Amino acid sequence: METVRPQATTQSRVLEAVKASGSYRCETGAEQKAALKLNAKGLIRRDSKDGFLWYDPDAAAKAAQAGEGGDGGSGAPDTGADRLPQPVETTEIVVRRHDASDLLATVERARRLLDDGDVIAARMLASAAYDQAKLAAQYGERFKAAEKLVGKARALQADALLIETRAKIKIAREWDAAQEAGTGSKGGRPKTVPDGNSFTAADTGLSRKEIHEARKLAAAEERVPGIVERAIQARIEAGLEPSRANLRAAVGTASATKEERGDNLYQTPAEAMHTLLALEKFSSLVLECACGRGAISGRLEEAGYTVSLADLVDYGTADRFGECQRVEDFLTSETLPERPDIVTNPPYGALLNRFIAHALKVHRPRKMALLLNLNFLCGFDDDDRNFAMDENPPARIWVFKRRLPMMHRDGWDGPEAQSRMNTAWFVWELDEAEGYGNATEIRRVDWKDFMPETMAEAAE
Incomplete structure (x- = not known):
C-alpha cells in the first residue's frame, strides 16, 4: 500500500x-x-x-x-485578463x-x-x-x-x-x-496522539x-x-x-x-404551490413530468387545471379522473400533441441540467415553472445549464426570501429539520417570436403572504 x-x-x-x-x-x-x-x-x-x-x-x-x-x-x-x-x-x-x-x-x-x-x-x-x-x-x-x-x-x-x-x-x-x-x-488541543507521531488534515x-x-x-x-x-x-x-x-x-x-436518496423523491410543500398559483397562470392542461405522489398535481387540480401525470418511478399516482400516471423517463420523452405547460419539482443532482435542457429543447412549453435551488442561477461548467440560463433564460424568478419548510426524502421518519436551502420558482415563457427571450426579472416573495387562512393560522 x-x-x-x-x-x-x-x-x-x-x-x-x-x-x-x-x-x-x-x-x-x-x-x-x-x-x-x-x-x-x-x-x-x-x-x-x-x-x-x-x-x-x-x-x-x-x-x-x-x-x-x-x-x-x-x-x-501574464494571465491575459487585462488584454x-x-x-x-x-x-x-x-x-x-x-x-x-x-x-x-x-x-x-x-x-x-x-x-x-x-x-x-x-x-x-x-x-x-x-x-x-x-x-x-x-x-x-x-x-x-x-x-x-x-x-x-x-x-x-x-x-x-x-x-x-x-x-x-x-x-x-x-x-x-x-x-x-x-x-x-482529530483536531483540538492538546494533540490526540501524545507522542507527536500524528499528522493532521493540513499535513x-x-x-x-x-x-x-x-x-x-x-x-x-x-x-x-x-x-x-x-x-x-x-x-x-x-x-x-x-x-x-x-x-x-x-x-x-x-x-x-x-441508497439513501432512493428514488430521489422530495415532496413539494404546499406553501410553494400556493405561492406559484397566486403569481402565475397556466394553460388548461399542465404536464407534471416528475409527479411523485401528487404534491404538485393535487394543488394544480384544486386550482382547476387538468394535469397529465408522469414519472420515472411508478408511484400509482392518479389524477382526479382516476387515470394513473405514465411511467417514463422524461429525458427520452417527446412532447404531447397538446403541448401542455410544465410545472414540476425536477430531480436534483446529476440529472437536473439535462432534465431542464430536454424540456426546453424538445417539449418547448409555452410556459414552464420549476422549483429549484437558488444556486441554479450560478454555474458555467455545464453546457445544459448554460443553455437553460443564458441561451434560453427564464422570464421570471420568484425567490423565496423566507425558506420553505423542509422537503424531506420520501419515507423519511427521522427528526424534522429546518431547511437550509434557498429556493425559487424559475418560470420560462415563450414570447411572440416563439423564443424564450434574453432577460430575466427577479422578484422576492414571502410564501406566508399567499397562504390560505387555515394554513396561515396553523403556521403561527
Whole structure:
C-alpha cells in the first residue's frame, strides 16, 4: 500500500509545486500560511489579482526577458485578463505555451510520483497542471484557437484531473487508516496522539471538506471500479471540459448516497404551490413530468387545471379522473400533441441540467415553472445549464426570501429539520417570436403572504 508521507513540511511541498510548474494555487489555510512565509523569504510571490495563486518570480523574470509573457514589469505571470481580444495566431501561441513540453512534463512527473507512492506531492503537481491546462483551454475557446489545440489542453486537463483524483482517494484512505490506528489527529488541543507521531488534515495537503469529498469518490470507485476514469473520458469524447465539478456530478457524490436518496423523491410543500398559483397562470392542461405522489398535481387540480401525470418511478399516482400516471423517463420523452405547460419539482443532482435542457429543447412549453435551488442561477461548467440560463433564460424568478419548510426524502421518519436551502420558482415563457427571450426579472416573495387562512393560522 502506498504511504502518505506527512514528514515533508507544507512549506517545502508548496515551494516544490511552484518551482515545478511556475505557479500553484494554495487552497487550504495551511498552504496559504506556508506561502506567506515563503513570500517573506522572497522565494515566491502572490498574484496581484488572485490571492490564492502564487508564482515563481525567477521564472516570471526569465519569461519576461525572453518575450514569453510577463506583465510589463510587475514580475507577475501574464494571465491575459487585462488584454484586449487577440488575433488567433497570438492565442494559439498562448495555448501552445501552456500545452507545451513543460506542462506535459509536469503531468508525467505527477504520474510518476503517484506510482512511487508520494501521493501528496503528486496531488499538488497534478492540481497545478490541471489549473494551467484549464486556463489554456479557456484561452483557446475565448479567442477561437484551433480546435486541435483546445483538445490538447483538455486532454492534459483530463490527465491531471485523473491523477489528482486518484491521489486524493489514496490520501483519504490513508487518513482513515491513520484515524483508525490512532495516529491521525482529530483536531483540538492538546494533540490526540501524545507522542507527536500524528499528522493532521493540513499535513495531507487537503482540507477536511476535501478529505470528505475524496472519501465519497473512493466509495464510488469501490462500488463501480474505474468509474472516475470513465466519467472523465466521457467528457473528452463529448468535446466538453473535464472539470472537477462535472466529475463529482457524473460520479454521483452528493451528500446522500444513492441508497439513501432512493428514488430521489422530495415532496413539494404546499406553501410553494400556493405561492406559484397566486403569481402565475397556466394553460388548461399542465404536464407534471416528475409527479411523485401528487404534491404538485393535487394543488394544480384544486386550482382547476387538468394535469397529465408522469414519472420515472411508478408511484400509482392518479389524477382526479382516476387515470394513473405514465411511467417514463422524461429525458427520452417527446412532447404531447397538446403541448401542455410544465410545472414540476425536477430531480436534483446529476440529472437536473439535462432534465431542464430536454424540456426546453424538445417539449418547448409555452410556459414552464420549476422549483429549484437558488444556486441554479450560478454555474458555467455545464453546457445544459448554460443553455437553460443564458441561451434560453427564464422570464421570471420568484425567490423565496423566507425558506420553505423542509422537503424531506420520501419515507423519511427521522427528526424534522429546518431547511437550509434557498429556493425559487424559475418560470420560462415563450414570447411572440416563439423564443424564450434574453432577460430575466427577479422578484422576492414571502410564501406566508399567499397562504390560505387555515394554513396561515396553523403556521403561527
